[in-house]
Amino acid sequence: MKLYFSKASVLCIALLFLLYxxxxxxxxxxxxxxxxxxxxxxxxxxxxxxxxxxxxxxxxxxxxxxxxxxxxxxxxxxxxxxxxxxxxxxxxxxxxxxxxxxxxxxxxxxxxxxxxxxxxDALQRPKQPLWLETSSQVLKALEDVKVTVSEGDARGFQKALNQFLLLSEMIRPSIIATESPEIAEKLQSQLAFLERQRNVLVNNKDEHGILDMVQATIKEAYRIPKESEADSSFYWVLAMVGGFIFYLYFMPDGANILGNGKNSRVKSKTSIIFDL
CATH class of the missing domain: 1.20.120 (Four Helix Bundle (Hemerythrin (Met), subunit A))
Known part of the structure; x- marks a missing residue:
């Protein structure tokens, strides 16, 4: 018994095979x-x-x-x-x-x-990368820099700036990988300016505005919406909560944060915390 297939049938079979x-x-x-x-x-x-x-x-x-x-x-x-x-x-x-x-x-x-x-992590999960949970640490470090500048504390400024730049370097590649090139380039340019001006910035009030610019860029990188004064405390709480989640995730023996009892249910997946 001979089987006959039309050209259309053969084409459909071939197409289905290729798709499979x-x-x-x-x-x-x-x-x-x-x-x-x-x-x-x-x-x-x-x-x-x-x-x-x-x-x-x-x-x-x-x-x-x-x-x-x-x-x-x-x-x-x-x-x-x-x-x-x-x-x-x-x-x-x-x-x-x-x-x-x-x-x-x-x-x-x-x-x-x-x-x-x-x-x-960022290259695996670009929509919700782990580095976003560092917002409270990085923003707090930048706030410390701003405080030392406002107080005219040159020595404290150098220490605070080192800490901030260290944290910024930790997240820099992740920002490049997951955010727009414009944000990454803008932040890199601003940080480079801070580094160049670090020895004169405290006493040069005309340059103090760069810190607000850096803060705005970092918030943009962290996908924090621009808020009104009334909403600022709300987003700060969100940042703190995110930092706490990040803390739990990377804390050595995360159960210790709720006590050292044997019945603690909190377990750290990696037993590490970014606590520079």
Whole structure:
């Protein structure tokens, strides 16, 4: 018995076969991508925990499971643009340098590895990245800078500015990866200006306005809506709540925040806190 198919039937069958094959291939590629990100995130989280505990040799060993080449080829399964691959590769390089350079301060080491961890998370979850939960810390650090300037405290200003710039560096790659290029470039330009003027800014009142500009840009990066004076306290509370959630998520043995009892139900997923 012979079966006869019209050209249209053959074309439909071929099209269905191609769609099925493409769908299966896409599903497999998505699974590979998810696993690749899961592996990188596990390594970044573990390394950050080890740096937090000042176990630098162990952190170096953990990061060695990766390499710069892990992020610089299209075959890595991460589905990244060339720009993001470069950003991730450079952030990883900075993290490795931080755990190997013995002359680097502990806070600087921690910042570099935290920067890598936050970027890994941001590239996976660009709509709701973890770095957004640092708003209270960064805005508080900037407020400390503004206070020292208003009080004419030159020495205190240098210390506060260092702290603020350190936190800003921790989130900088994540801002580049998840926010508009205009916001990232504007913030980078403003921070560079602060760095250049740090020795004269306290006594130069004409330059004090740059701090309000930086604050506005940071709020824009954190997706905090522009508020009226009546709403300002409301958004500040939101920022504080976000910081508290971030604190719980990264706190060593998060259950301690509610007590050390055996019945505590709060568990920290990574046992780390960004407490520079």
């Amino acid at each position: 094959a493409f769908g299966a291939d896409t599903s497999l590629y998505a699974k590979e991508s998810n696993q690749a990100w899961k592996d990188i995130d596990t390594i970044a989280t573990r390394a950050l925990k080890e740096v937090k505990q000042k176990q630098y040799d162990q952190a170096k060993s953990t990061l060695s499971y990766l390499s710069e080449e892990s992020f610089s080829t299209q075959g890595n399964g991460l589905q990244l643009s060339m720009e993001d691959m470069y950003l991730l590769s450079m952030s990883y390089k900075d993290a490795v340098q931080a755990v190997t350079q013995v002359t680097m301060a502990d806070t600087q080491r921690y910042t570099e590895v935290a920067k890598f961890k936050l970027l890994v």
